[in-house]
Amino acid sequence: MPGDDDKGSKGKIIPTTSPLYLHQSDSTSLMLTQIIFDGDNYDLWAPAVRNGLDAKNKLKFIEGKVKKPDEDNDDDVECVAWRQCNAMLKAWLRNVIDVKLHPSIAFEHTISEVWEELKNRYSAGNAPRVHQLKGELMECKQGRLPVVEYYTKLKTIWDELVNYSKNTRCTCGAAAEIAKEREEEKAINF
Known part of the structure; x- marks a missing residue:
């Protein structure tokens, strides 16, 4: 075809394994x-969104690992694919954010900017949240709750606490002992 050459981007195809x-x-x-993000449930919502994006092979976009291609090649297949993915991901994110919060992210250009803005604004700091969770754990009583509901309540707190714990690499073998102590602590709480 006239104007097409073998070195151009016309013949490029985005592989199905590509985040693009x-x-x-x-x-x-x-x-x-x-889970719809309402401004108060970031710590529950963000991992669910990350999971959904990971399932779609798009997690690298919010992490900023898929960089915007050079705009000099605006018609390049990869540039077009990046723009389409970025627009699609912004739409997906808006679908799981309460409408009242849409104006706060309307003018961000990339999905990674949107994600970073939400994270910076709504992610609870570790120390206050850990303190709150430990208080909830101490006050958590079975009372008239069925065992299943009581255990679910405890497990939710435990899992969120684990989410905030620092994962340091252990070379001395104490990690197994620490994990065992945590499990014993959970059994005592239960």
């Missing part, structure tokens, strides 16, 4: 999670 690949079933109406 959008499946034909991907649409702007996709819900990454059933």
Whole structure:
């Protein structure tokens, strides 16, 4: 064809394993999670969104690992694919954010900027949240709750506390002993 040359981007195809690949079933109406971010539930919502994006092979976008291609090649297949993915991910994120919060992210250009803005604004600092969770754990009583509900309540607190704990690498073998102590502590709480 006139104007097409073998060195151009016309023949490039985005591989299905690439984060730049959008499946034909991907649409702007996709819900990454059933949890809607309302400004107060970031710590519950963010991991659910990350999981949804990981399932779609798009996690690297919010992490900033998929860089915007050079705009000099605006018609390049990868540049077009990046713009489409970025727009799609912004739509997916808006779908799981309460409408009242949309104006606060409307003018961010990239999905990684949107994600970073939300994280900086709404992510609770570790120390106050850990303190709050430990207080909840101390006050958690079974009372009239069925065992299943009581255990679920405890497990939710334990899991969030683990989320805030620092994961340091242990070379002395004490990690297994620490994990055993934590499990014994959980059994005592229960």
